[in-house]
Amino acid sequence: MATTVDKIKDIEAEMAKTQKNKATSFHLGQLKAKLAKLKRELLTPSSSGGGGGAGFDVARTGVASVGFIGFPSVGKSTLMSRLTGQHSEVAAYEFTTLTSVPGQVMYNGIVVTNPNPNTYPHPWPVTLCINCAPLQMIDLPGIIEGAKDGRGRGRQVIAVAKTCHLIFIVLDVNKPLTDKRVIETELEGFGIRINKGPPNITFKKKDKGGLNITNTVPLSHIDHDEIKAVMNEYRINSADIAIRCDATIDDLIDVLEAKSRSYIPVIYVLNKIDAISIEELDLLYRIPNAVPISSEHGWNIDELMEAMWDKLQLVRVYTKPKGRLPDYSAPVVLRSTRCTVEDFCNAIHRSILEQFKNAIVYGKSVKHQPQRVGLAHELADEDIVTIMKR
Ligand SMILES: Nc1nc2c(ncn2[C@@H]2O[C@H](COP(=O)(O)OP(=O)(O)OP(=O)(O)O)[C@@H](O)[C@H]2O)c(=O)[nH]1
Numbered sequence: 001m002a003t004t005v006d007k008i009k010d011i012e013a014e015m016a017k018t019q020k021n022k023a024t025s026f027h028l029g030q031l032k033a034k035l036a037k038l039k040r041e042l043l044t045p046s047s048s049g050g051g052g053g054a055g056f057d058v059a060r061t062g063v064a065s066v067g068f069i070g071f072p073s074v075g076k077s078t079l080m081s082r083l084t085g086q087h088s089e090v091a092a093y094e095f096t097t098l099t100s101v102p103g104q105v106m107y108n109g110i111v112v113t114n115p116n117p118n119t120y121p122h123p124w125p126v127t128l129c130i131n132c133a134p135l136q137m138i139d140l141p142g143i144i145e146g147a148k149d150g151r152g153r154g155r156q157v158i159a160v161a162k163t164c165h166l167i168f169i170v171l172d173v174n175k176p177l178t179d180k181r182v183i184e185t186e187l188e189g190f191g192i193r194i195n196k197g198p199p200n201i202t203f204k205k206k207d208k209g210g211l212n213i214t215n216t217v218p219l220s221h222i223d224h225d226e227i228k229a230v231m232n233e234y235r236i237n238s239a240d241i242a243i244r245c246d247a248t249i250d251d252l253i254d255v256l257e258a259k260s261r262s263y264i265p266v267i268y269v270l271n272k273i274d275a276i277s278i279e280e281l282d283l284l285y286r287i288p289n290a291v292p293i294s295s296e297h298g299w300n301i302d303e304l305m306e307a308m309w310d311k312l313q314l315v316r317v318y319t320k321p322k323g324r325l326p327d328y329s330a331p332v333v334l335r336s337t338r339c340t341v342e343d344f345c346n347a348i349h350r351s352i353l354e355q356f357k358n359a360i361v362y363g364k365s366v367k368h369q370p371q372r373v374g375l376a377h378e379l380a381d382e383d384i385v386t387i388m389k390r
């Protein structure tokens with residue numbers, strides 16, 4: 001019996017020899033959908049095509065975790081030791097790291113809360129926040145091309161990265177830059193979408209009425225035939241599909257496969273810049289979302305930390321006990337997708353909700369300084385909050 005990998009190869013071969021035009025678009029849509037389903041099968045651990053074997057996942061600590069992905073010997077473990085002080089074996093030979101190694105870094109973002117009372121929305125003096133947030137770093141074994149299809153232990157490695165809040169794709173600047181594309185393809189093949197959000201497509205299944213496809217922008221990549229072919233392949237006969245971006249067939253499939261897709265920010269960590277010239281370094285600075293560093297020499301690590309903080313989009317909220325100054329020593333750190341007053345209360349202690357009356361907020365999330373808000377109010381970075389009890 002043909003394995004899932006074989007079936008995938010067959011479909012890919014057929015797609016390669018099928019020219020894209022009006023007459024073939026239905027067929028191509030069908031093939032793409034088939035391919036997506038087979039790939040999902042491959043990623044489901046219990047499937048026959050699956051790699052099996054123990055995973056590398058680790059207990060999560062801190063407010064967010066950052067996974068290190070890269071080819072062997074690009075310097076992931078050197079970076080890990082540099083950032084966290086956590087020892088992770090470093091050596092010149094490939095596959096030195098054999099399992100996941102977690103460590104913690106305290107992001108020491110210094111927050112100047114009141115540089116100018118006229119422009120800053122609260123009346124307290126300049127204060128520094130030192131320990132801003134504990135972040136978990138996860139050093140991982142090196143992967144090789146074909147990892148997503150089961151080569152080496154790449155699948156387990158990428159599976160850990162898929163549950164992280166940020167991925168460092170670590171590259172050796174002495175190696176060809178095409179490595180970047182290879183790693184991206186590995187992650188994409190595993191359902192990870194890099195530095196982008198879900199496509200702006202809404203999709204609602206219905207019991208009857210057929211397919212109702214609307215688009216608010218012209219579609220230059222797909223026609224309705226292709227969309228129908230994909231839906232047909234997913235056995236969806238009736239649905240409202242509203243497309244609000246110039247979507248591709250892959251975007252549509254991502255929406256249908258939403259459960260197995262993860263949208264994760266990535267920083268390209270371009271390591272070993274100690275081995276190149278200034279002219280070469282200038283070129284590296286043109287690559288978007290990249291930070292050139294030297295793990296070994298500790299060069300540009302601060303810039304990497306800042307880029308990490310920006311990408312994580314964490315929200316620091318300071319508590320202000322009634323009648324006292326805000327406590328800047330230890331912010332409550334929330335993720336930007338879950339940063340309501342209710343999330344804030346839960347992060348402190350569950351029991352707070354039982355006595356909650358309202359919250360008094362100073363900061364960027366409110367129009368008036370201060371403003372009384374309820375549980376559903378979304379907080380912003382550096383807000384100051386007093387919880388009023390009943
Ligand atoms: N010149 C230079 N060498 C580095 C740098 N960082 C790491 N190395 C060297 O690169 C080699 C591999 O480093 P590791 O940290 O073990 O690389 P890794 O990516 O963890 O490797 P695996 O665990 O095998 O995947 C070692 O010889 C390091 O000393 C750097 O910034 N500059």
Ligand SMILES: [K+]
Nearest residue numbers: 073091093096
């Ligand atoms: K190594």
Ligand SMILES: [Mg+2]
Nearest residue numbers: 076077096097
């Ligand atoms: Mg290593």
